[in-house]
Amino acid sequence: MASSDRVRVKGLDIHRPIIYGNTAWVLTQKEREALPTPDHTHRWTVAVRSATSAPDSDIVGGADDLSHFIKRVTFKLHDTYTNPNRTVDKPPFEVSETGYVAFCLVAEYARLTARFFAYSWGEFEITIRIMFVQESGEKSITFYHHLKLHPWTAPGSGEPEIPPLDVAAKMGPVHSWQYDEIVFHEPYQAFLNILTAHPPKPLPKTKRRPVPFHTANPGSLEASKGGVPEFTQEMEKEEAERLEAARVQLAKEYQRLQLQVLQKEAELSQVKKEIESATQVS
């Protein structure tokens, strides 16, 4: 079997772990003055990177170069940005920008008008599209990321959802990253060779840095503070445990409810019998 044939390798799936998301910082006074638009308050970078972080790096992920299978990444920003369609052809696949977040009365007014909604909060949805190298013979994939500028808060806590700028600046950069896996099903042999020539660095087994926060795991808020977060295999195991615990809990809940239903059914049949005897008597 010649390896450069356009033959698909049957019965084989190969995936690559990636992360996508953004990091955001509050601009210092000096940085703000240096900008052409001085009313911008935050700067942020949205990126698609490999899931494993390089040791001692100050970015989340990015230990591997993905350009061997990713040809191009496009980021579609909010329309109010100039040239909202940003295309990146070579690594690092990221876009950095500054943004404007208005507060208080202006925010209130702006919230009423849909167009300024995104601007007033500064956060909006970015459409990300990944195009693969030609050898893959695959179409592009599209997905979305909500740009996160304001620090994560626990729902129902006393803190306001958007803290004032100076408080936010003290809390450090805001990270919002999603782990995912790009799955190639039965790839061409040529593409498979390319992929196997660049094996991804595996995720670290244990946690050495803060855990990236995710809304699906609200309990991880505390663990996400204090530095540049990193994805680990431990996070995967922890989620598996949570899912297992949930399943067991739901099964117990089901049994409890079932007992109640049986009780009530028994009561109901009893009452029905009494009704019958009552209607017969009268």
Place this chain on the structure above:
Amino acid sequence: MAASAADVRSILSIPTPSASTSTPQQKKPQAAERAKKPDGIPRELYALIGPSAPAIATQFAKPRLKQKPNLGSGGRVKWEWRPFKNAARSDGLRLSHWAKGSTEPDADYPWAKYNIQTAEYVYSQDEYSRLLEDQEWTKEETDYLFKLVREYDGRFYVVHDRYDYPHADPRFSPRTLEDIKDRYFSVCRKLVRNRPWAGDEASKNALLSSLSFDKSREITRKQYVKDLETRTPEQIIEEDALYLELEKLKENERRFRKDRDELLRTLLGIESGLPDLPIDDEGLQGPSVEPKKKKKGVASSVEPQTPITPSASNVISLAQPQPPKKTAKSAAYDILHCITRTDASQATKAPHQPVHLRSTKIPAVKPPGATQRVAQVLNEIGISHNRLVMPTAENIARMEPVLSSANSVVDMKKSLDKVEQDLRIAKARLAALRGETAEEGSGDAPQTPMEVEEGADAESVAGDRAQSVVSTKSTRSRRQI
């Protein structure tokens, strides 16, 4: 008997002539004689035999009896009449029994652990109509069966004997033991499979396998055993003879094959590639090699034989493709490159699955109408219904049972609400009826609202839509009463 002079003299009481000199002499031999008279033999015998009596006969061995066995404590054991607690009892009845004084008074009652209860399976109406409907069994009959099984503790012979369903369907009665067992176990299996299971897969599978029952197999097995027991002597003799013949044939075949292989080896040398046959090897060698052997003769059939016999030698291994074996190295390679292998032999006429993000494969809530309620249930536990922190293949697989459990919980909540509502309505109706019968005596209670209420009740039996109307009406009438 020799009567000595001394004897005569003593009988006749004649004084001895020379008392001092002769009597001691006579006495001595007499004394000597008498002293030697042993205890073992009678005097007369001794007198006959004389002093040459054998020493052994004189002394019988004293019977050496066994000593009385010293049974343990020579001391006295004190027994007390003690009340005890039986852990297997639920009603707290205190019985008493004799117990040794030395045992501690509050030890566990040792027989309590034998009070094992079998697992009871109770199903709700909803579950019955969803899962357990059957052509041959009505719900009432199934309920009757379960009641009997519970009463007789799962002893099916007793259940079958006492089984007497009053409205038996003539097509299917009388129910055989296999029928009722089949119905019982199939119901239990369906319940275990469809209810959310708290615990791991392995224990669930173990339980399912304990509930397995194959009706046809059981019937044939019982028939077989019955036949076996009722063989006539001639049949038994015939069977034995056949068995002996079979053994003889097998032995012959074995010997034949052994001889053939030895012959081959001597003819073609040890390197002919034939593996050393164990004596009773039948496997691949037997059927495939023998017909070839018989057709082609000894020498020429070696070549075609070698590809057939899969052995470890190099000559042969080239002819056969290596079966793909999953070694530890290839597994590690797969993990490193994030490769998952699936069964490639399935006919994949399906179009190529394009590249995707694994998070798009997170299972969705079905039915989609219940999404919000399922999401609410999951939220209370702290799980998102559509997002995962780390959507790996394993975690996505774990989502599936979580979602289905959540679905079941939602369904169960719905049925609980429904039953509670029905119960409330029925109770209200009962109260109204009771109130009505009490009122009939007095006679001048306002008739109309109650008549209206009665009419509305009749409606409620027919259609569900009137339920809320009925309940408000019944509360109104209740308040009046």
